Amino acid sequence: MLTDKLPLWYQIAQILRAEILARHGEEPERLPTEQQLAERFAVSVITIRQALKAIQDEGLIVRKRRHGTFTDPRAFPRRPLKLLGSIEAVFAQQASEETLVLERALRHPLPAALKRHFPNLKEAACFRRLRLDDGEPQSYAVNHVLPELGRRISAKLLRTHSMTQVLREDLGVRIRRIDNSVEARLCSPEVAKLLSIETLSPVLFLTGISYDPDNRVLDVA
Template sequence: MTLFAPDSVELNRKLPLWYQVSQSLRASILGRPPEAPLRLPTEESLAEHYGVSVLTMRQALKELETEGLISRHRRRGTFIEPEARRGRPVRVLGSVDAIVAQQSGEDTTLLGHGPVPVPPELAEYFPGLREAVSFRRLRRDRTSGEPTNWAENLIHPEIAGRVAPDALRRMPMTKVLRDEAGVRISRITDTVEARLADPETARLLDVPLLSPILHYTGVTFDERGRAVDVARIHYRGDRFSFSVTVENISDVSDH
């Protein structure tokens, strides 16, 4: 069972239990090792592990089924969908300068920084490392003062010592890495997906719990092909949209 759920789970009784359980299982499913079995434990076993009722567990599993992460079969059990490790990403080609420009133009508050355990779902980007250095920031619109997004960057320990926290109040992390820390950036991969606001995101962005947000993951690689930064940014759904321009589409067969 430890492949799919942490050994110890503390639930906040003031928040919907089904939501907390579904998010915990979701993270475990997406971060599971390739050799992990696809069959989940029974509803009763999972309910006992999380300390919730079977009815609550069924509601959590229903949420994961709606997302397409699992499938449930009568008498056979509940199974992780083989393609559930990660969705097919939308890839956008552009320059590092374009990404820096997109990250600029807002007031930034540094929420904190320091070493943290590497999350299981990001372990592939930090092979052999148990810890990375986290930098957390909250951005606000300069005109209205409203929060627009909050970001956490996980930086490779060898690079983190060259990142000055105060610099992040003046410029985005990509620019700090390139211009201040001397990282020769070779590429950045971006993934954007829709999610529901968890308790921390709802508090920081001043939105209702479970309201829609845009979740961005950006992985920055240096010239050696090593991931030096994994950025996870949570955008308010009512303040941002995602636009992609595709050129030379004469060979595209469907849309």
């Protein structure tokens, strides 16, 4: 999950930050201990302390001696984070956001990195969207979906619903599970331009893989 392109403490801080903000709890929640976090990420306790210090400086957590580390709901922002990618089951998008459909390709060559998820396919439906809030770009999402499902997904649905909502509610597809992962990456020139940020800016790259009851991949976001 972690890369050698960015400091470990920074990547861990971003992952923990995303997890904390995804909770949106009204009550403080206790975080795992430093040792537990160190074991989770396979790093030293010192690295974990650096990561927690960064989050603490943002006001997202409160560290109480002998009691542990707790989230501070008062510091949760109402606006979503600027993200690269989309795990829509984790990060609920605000209804007021505007979504631009940049691409709706019903038959798109399957990227090499996704062939293991769609082993018998050479093509998949590809949808690219840019989410904005008050005219400001907030996140960029790319979905590769089974062709037979993709052809049933209209531009209107892409503008108004998350892909999980589209599959479950609009198409009536049964989703058994969604595997999510998050990591810090450096932003590519193409995406940096879309998000109005500098090239190589650190961003969170989120991946969600949806499976049906037969363990077949439906969507890779």
